[in-house]
Structures are given as C-alpha cells and as structure tokens.
Amino acid sequence: MDRDDSTAQLAPTLVSAQDFGPLFGGRASAPSKNANRLNKAGKWRKMGFKAGVKTFVLDTNVLLHDPAAIQKFAEHQVCIPVDVLSELDRFKNEMTDRGANAREVHRTLMAAFAADGASVTHGTQTDGGGTLRVVVYDPALASRVPSLMEFQRVFPGLDKMDHRILACTLWLRDQVRGPVTLVTKDLNMQIKALAVGIECEDYLHDKVEAREASNVDIPRIEISGHELQRFASSGRITLSAAKMRALTVNDYVLLCSGEKASMPARVGSQGDCVRLHHLPESLRIGAGRTIKPMNLGQACLMDALLDPQISLVTCYGQAGTGKTLVAVAAGLSQVFAHTYQGITISRPIVAMGETLGFLPGSLQEKMRPWLQPVYDALDLLMRPVPNQQHGPTRKKGRAAPPAAPSVGSALTPAAPYDGLIQQGIIEVEALCYIRGRSIPDRFFVLDEAQQLTPLEAKTVITRMSRGSKLVLVGDPAQIDNPYVDSRSNGLVYARQRMRGQAFAAHVSLTKGERSPLAEAGARLM
Structure with a gap:
C-alpha cells in the first residue's frame, strides 16, 4: 500500500530473510570489504554503535502505534531513519489520535536528546540501557556498499519513503556489527524487506499470545x-x-x-x-423486558457484570452471542436499582478519533449510525411488554388493526429511552472526546472494543473514577482497524494485562443465541 494512503498494514508476527537467499547481499552474504575495513579500523565505534547487541530500525507506523516504542527494546540499539521524522511531520497537525501520537513522538525524542545536537546522530541512552539515535543516510554512499548499489539500480531515485527507509537499513547492516532488524507493522514493507534480504519483524511489545x-x-x-x-x-x-x-x-x-x-x-x-453469588434468576429492566441468561457463558458474564467488587469486565464473543445485550441489560438494571448514577454506551468509529464533522446534526445525531446496534438493544430491553391477555377472545371476525400514526405526528410513540437520555441517565458518548474526562459512578459499556489500539484502551481505562465499572466487549476475529490485528488490539491487550487482578474478570461467549441462521453464519462463513 502506498504510504500516502496508509502508514500501516497488518503483518505476521515474525518473518525472516534467511530463506530468501543472497539476493541484494541478504543475511546469507558476507559483509562487504568496505564494512570489514571500517570494522577493523574501529570506525563503527566512532559512530557510537555497540558490539554484541542487536540494532532495530523503526518504521513510522510503529511509532504511531506506540509513541513509547523507543523505550521497549531493552539494551539494544534503536535507530530512527530521518525520513521517518519527515513522515511523522505530515501527521502532527491532525486532530486525531494519529496526530496526537505523532506529536508525542516528537516530544519524546526531544526529551531523550535533551536538545543536544551531537546525541541525535551519535546516540543517547534509553531507559533500558540501550542506545537511541537518528540515522541520516546519504544515497551517495551506495557506491561503497554492493548491496546498496544493487538496491538503487532496482529502485532508482529512492522516490518513495519505503525505499529510503529500506536503503537506510541496508546501509546500517553494512556498518554495524551484529544483526540489524527492521521493525514495521506494514505488510507490504515487510515483503519488500524480505525481497532485498533484510531481517524484519512486527512490533511485538503489545502482542499477546494466541x-x-x-x-x-x-x-x-x-x-x-x-x-x-x-x-x-x-x-x-x-x-x-x-x-x-x-x-x-x-x-x-x-x-x-x-x-x-x-x-x-x-x-x-x-x-x-x-459459587456465582451475583446471579439472579432474571433481570427486570424497569417497565421493560425480563431477561435471563440463555447459556453458561451468559450466566458467567452476568455474574461478573453484577458483582460490585469487579470494576473491569472483558468479554470475547462472535456476532449473535448476546455480549452487548447482556452488558447493557445488566447496566440498566443496576442504574434502576441506584447502584450507578447512569450508563454510558459507546463504540469506536472504526479507528477511534476519526472526525465526526462530515456528518450533519448534533453529536448524538452524528453518532447515531455508528451506535444503531446499541439503540436497538435499548429499544428491545426497555420497550414495555404488552399484556398478552386483553379480555375474552373474539370468536367471530377480527378487529381491524389501528391505523399507524403519521411520522412526526403527536401520536408517534417516543423511544422508551429518550427521557433517560435527556436526563443524562443514559449517555451516548463519542469515544474521540473521552480524553481528559473523569467518569465517576457510571456503568460504561464499550462495544466493538477490538477496534481499539492498546494505547486507546489504556486511555479509556484511565478515565474511570471511583464507583464506575467498565465493560469491554468485542470479537477479536473481526478487525476493521488497519493498525491492529487479533493479537495486538486493545481488547485482548486489556484482558492480558489485567488478568489476575482482583477487580478484573473475563468471559468468553461461544454459543450464538440470535438465531440458528446467525450462529451458522458466524461459524461457517
């Protein structure tokens, strides 16, 4: 994918160039004679590179994914091509999480180098004892490195940012003792790196086990x-x-x-x-429906949702398992019981932080298309159930059905939750505006949490004040956000990091209850 369209693509966990032969010098080839002369003369030491440690070259998408990534490589050397800084500069003015992350990277680098020009290229120490530096590659140096000469014959002019970062990595590999690895979340970038013999891998710090x-x-x-x-x-x-x-x-x-x-x-x-102490026979939602768990997974989920000692619940479940419906039902039930002051429900807008300005209307109207499944759940749970027996059954003929009121007339029934929304008891929250908030005494349901990055999940969790409960539900197998995958999204990251804490619980739902068709579709298609 062109870097003008996106800075990241999903990538395998780890790839290696060892099986790709000596193309462009590869890992299988010996260092160039020039590199040997430099090493023997000790010139690589003058550049500040250490012997016996690994060197990692970070792509732009890694820093946008985790602005603190430069501190996550322990005692090893971290190199940032100067072209990566140019790419970050393109995003710094965006009023999105990507823009915020780009600005955070700039602040982190400035603090690390302490405004010392020499340390920018010669290196400064990281928190883990490694070295951080910005690498400036001059294409004129290609004549000294055979693999670079071959690379620039295939990609003349180095007109794409990908190619300049790859060329910089090839040059570093020729100059540095020890392995040099490109770290990128861009699948296309990894394929190109393999083709030219560069070791590469995905950013592994926030990936969980399968x-x-x-x-x-x-x-x-x-x-x-x-x-x-x-x-x-x-x-x-x-x-x-x-x-x-x-x-x-x-x-x-x-x-x-x-x-x-x-x-x-x-x-x-x-x-x-x-024993599951917090599991009633059924839940009554005000004047609306009475629901009860349909299977073992829903019973366990309901127990966690109703336990006041648990303030974080994560739930995996494919489409139709009832994860959102049960979470909203448990929240509404406790709001009506005055356990919480209100319930807040939200979903990521594919990638959290995308602007809502292109949709007309108020914030609630802008969010409506994204939150329609939540409104459907509220309507199902809160609409009063009509009395089934209204008197003796008519034996002859049928009463004519009442005429439907015209849209916008006084007879048009309001949604059963409208009054609670106006009172602030039910809140529909745009996730991109959650930064800086403190949310006390509320039951917070975040649907489709698998679309979050780990940093975004941390942002949501750290907004919860005393008396609040956070419920993260989603399906790790359904990812639309190009910056995460099934093992690096915010839902699985939160579950893995919080597991074992007395205030956190996790439930997996595997049985569909929406309909036999929906369950078969989720399982077979």
Missing part, C-alpha cells in the same frame, strides 16, 4: 460427586494445584461430576472455587 486472544469455551474441571455436592451446599471448594493450574482469580470454570451433574464456579481471591 491463546490469550482465542475465544474458547469455559474450562471444565472434573471432581467427584461428593465434592460437587459439598460445593453445592457450602458454596466453596478448594481443589488441588494440578486442577487449578493456569487459572487466576475471577476465571470462570465448570465443575463437573460425570456427564450430567455440573455447576459453574469462579476462582476466588484465595485460589479456591466459589
């Missing part, structure tokens, strides 16, 4: 019938360390005795299993 991002059934633990009966009566049971291995506080399990007898449980703070 098992942490997978949507799996609640684990089963086999116990004896006597143990299950004792758990049913006391509400608590301590199991062996072998059975509790890999489980952390607030993980949900299914205690089973054979195929028929089972009970759901949650891992307690003492490492034992406790």
